[in-house]
Amino acid sequence: MAHFPTPPLDGHGPVDWSPEDQAEIAELMTHYPTKRSALLPILWMAQRKWGWLSFDVMRLVATTVDLPPSEVYSVATFYTMLKKQPTGKYLIQVCHTLSCKLAGAEQIVDHIKKKLGISEGETTPDGMFTLMRVECLASCGSAPMMQIDDDFHEQLTPDSIDAILDGLAQGQPLPSPRPEVDQWTFRSLES
Amino acid sequence: MDVPKPRILTRRWGLAGSHTLAVAEEHGGYASLRKALSMAPADITALVKASGLRGRGGAGFPTGLKWSFVPNAEKRAGKPVYLICNADESEPGTFKDRYCIWNDPHMLIEGCVIAAHAIGAKAAYIYLRGEFKYVKDRLDDALKEARAKGYVGKNIMGSGVDVDVWTHQGAGAYICGEETALLSSIEGHRGQPKLKPPFPAVEGAWHSPTIVNNVETLQVVPWLIEHGPDAYRAIGTEKASGTKLFSCSGNIKKPGVYELPLGYPMMELLNDECGGLLDGHTLKAVIPGGSSVPIMTPQEVAKATMDYESINEVAGSYLGSGGFIVMDERADLVDVLANLLRFYAHESCGQCTPCREGTGWMFSILDRLKSGDCTEDDIRILRDVANNIHSRTICFFGASAAMPVQSFLKKFPEEFFGRAGVSVPDDWRPAASAK
Numbered sequence A: 001m002a003h004f005p006t007p008p009l010d011g012h013g014p015v016d017w018s019p020e021d022q023a024e025i026a027e028l029m030t031h032y033p034t035k036r037s038a039l040l041p042i043l044w045m046a047q048r049k050w051g052w053l054s055f056d057v058m059r060l061v062a063t064t065v066d067l068p069p070s071e072v073y074s075v076a077t078f079y080t081m082l083k084k085q086p087t088g089k090y091l092i093q094v095c096h097t098l099s100c101k102l103a104g105a106e107q108i109v110d111h112i113k114k115k116l117g118i119s120e121g122e123t124t125p126d127g128m129f130t131l132m133r134v135e136c137l138a139s140c141g142s143a144p145m146m147q148i149d150d151d152f153h154e155q156l157t158p159d160s161i162d163a164i165l166d167g168l169a170q171g172q173p174l175p176s177p178r179p180e181v182d183q184w185t186f187r188s189l190e191s
Numbered sequence B: 001m002d003v004p005k006p007r008i009l010t011r012r013w014g015l016a017g018s019h020t021l022a023v024a025e026e027h028g029g030y031a032s033l034r035k036a037l038s039m040a041p042a043d044i045t046a047l048v049k050a051s052g053l054r055g056r057g058g059a060g061f062p063t064g065l066k067w068s069f070v071p072n073a074e075k076r077a078g079k080p081v082y083l084i085c086n087a088d089e090s091e092p093g094t095f096k097d098r099y100c101i102w103n104d105p106h107m108l109i110e111g112c113v114i115a116a117h118a119i120g121a122k123a124a125y126i127y128l129r130g131e132f133k134y135v136k137d138r139l140d141d142a143l144k145e146a147r148a149k150g151y152v153g154k155n156i157m158g159s160g161v162d163v164d165v166w167t168h169q170g171a172g173a174y175i176c177g178e179e180t181a182l183l184s185s186i187e188g189h190r191g192q193p194k195l196k197p198p199f200p201a202v203e204g205a206w207h208s209p210t211i212v213n214n215v216e217t218l219q220v221v222p223w224l225i226e227h228g229p230d231a232y233r234a235i236g237t238e239k240a241s242g243t244k245l246f247s248c249s250g251n252i253k254k255p256g257v258y259e260l261p262l263g264y265p266m267m268e269l270l271n272d273e274c275g276g277l278l279d280g281h282t283l284k285a286v287i288p289g290g291s292s293v294p295i296m297t298p299q300e301v302a303k304a305t306m307d308y309e310s311i312n313e314v315a316g317s318y319l320g321s322g323g324f325i326v327m328d329e330r331a332d333l334v335d336v337l338a339n340l341l342r343f344y345a346h347e348s349c350g351q352c353t354p355c356r357e358g359t360g361w362m363f364s365i366l367d368r369l370k371s372g373d374c375t376e377d378d379i380r381i382l383r384d385v386a387n388n389i390h391s392r393t394i395c396f397f398g399a400s401a402a403m404p405v406q407s408f409l410k411k412f413p414e415e416f417f418g419r420a421g422v423s424v425p426d427d428w429r430p431a432a433s434a435k
């Protein structure tokens, strides 16, 4: 289940939605027959805005959807992508399930560990990168792969990882390789 | 193989801008919606029934039959009906739905609106796994285009039919692909499965009748409206009509998504479509339908065809989601099974004791077995735990975790006993095959 530990006691301090956020929330609620159904999308909004879900943020969300904070906490701790503690600026998640494993996921994890000088679950001292392992991300045909924030990076090699991470460290935008419309079978693997 | 390979789901893939409304419409998109809106809902359901289309989410349940379970207006007593498209795609080895939406979001939107019309739903939700944020963004853009053209929303194409389509993003939980867990999740709860019955078609989202269908299933619907059920039945086998998307990964030359008629020989999928094994390697095993289905030996692979019946008859396994994972002689099956059990232990929702405790227990035995720190008894316990999970849990996840263990131990016992330093006991094989 949840692979982020329980929240640390400190949080964001008082937080509130902006008027634009409130308009977005009001619109979201029109999609569903109950207010509560908007909980997950609102938690996502909160995570995008504040980076992670502290107790302060969860309390605000609870007020927004008229639920006790404990209910919001119960839901937030069920889902692995909802962060109950802060991470580095970029969250690197390497898939280590079967197809990626067959394609060398362990070497990918080792390479990143060595390159960044951190272990799994840790953040680099400069606060740039957090490294985690995750289960299958539905990208098995383009294994090995990792997700950095919202983006998939596929068919990884040590060189391509270096290019991606060095670029990020230097403030370049993510190269964002994604499944191309004309490519749903992949480059022939070397024999 | 020299059979026709019609492209139904992938027919617009590869066109420049295939995800845009303009290109979709130029190549037949939304013509079926226009036609379907002039049909009586019951006639659409009858057509889908007649086509023999079976759900592509894993269970292969007949789609038209499922739709017909929605209670009629009188029995519903004012309750709305909902359509939910399952785009959670989390079964290891499965990656087709991501390509379906990415390459042709309008085919899914069109399929959703037609299906919603058929079952009497005014709202449809597409539940995407949390990691598909970028896929959701593209789908939301497509929905905006479709809404602006009046293909989604109120009074679609002037027909008087209203169907709204919304996307909903999960947040990381394999179990949310199980339909009742998905419903809990969309209602704003923890994504935990519920006992069936009641089945969602009778009491689903927000206590209302709800049809849950996979992305691929719904994307077939526009083609069915256009070409009719007989054309679909002409493809595939007698009991499994149409084409299927196979997600192929593992130790093969050309991993990827392949659309082929059901009943396609498994060996030809492997050797012709997937380019075969990497040079110099030999086949060890195949998992034919996503990580949860029983493993197959090379002898079984040689005999089976890619359809529900054959895989079951030849190997006691399942077509599942069509996630085809190939392993060559380098794969260490103890390590592979430990990898899968770590997945199941991580993803169990924790409600049922056999599943919550059993998956962790099986993983810890396998983890020890990897380093040889295990006895013959441990392997017997492993099988007992698996046998005691299967069919004793709220949802099918328990069986999904048990089946790999049962089948690996039955078909490749040497690998496991060998690791414990003993030969396969005389009583092992018959007992294993009794299960």
Ligand SMILES: Cc1cc2nc3c(=O)[nH]c(=O)nc-3n(C[C@H](O)[C@H](O)[C@H](O)COP(=O)(O)O)c2cc1C
Residues within 6 Å of the ligand: B054, B055, B056, B057, B058, B059, B060, B061, B063, B066, B086, B087, B088, B089, B090, B091, B174, B175, B176, B177, B178, B179, B180, B212, B213, B214, B215, B217, B218, B395, B396, B397, B400
């Ligand atoms: C543990 C578990 C996970 C599942 N995951 C998925 C999934 O990711 N996508 C999917 O479409 N169906 C999944 N299913 C099957 C759904 O419960 C449901 O049967 C399916 O979405 C129905 O669609 P269909 O009739 O079109 O196949 C899963 C089932 C179980 C038991």
Ligand code: SF4
Residues within 6 Å of the ligand: B175, B192, B193, B347, B348, B349, B350, B351, B352, B353, B355, B356, B393, B394, B395, B396, B397, B398
């Ligand atoms: S079988 Fe496992 S995943 Fe399914 S409800 Fe029980 S504990 Fe949860």
Ligand code: FES
Residues within 6 Å of the ligand: A095, A096, A097, A098, A099, A100, A101, A135, A136, A137, A138, A139, A140, A143, A145, B092, B093, B094
């Ligand atoms: S196994 Fe890594 S994406 Fe599926």
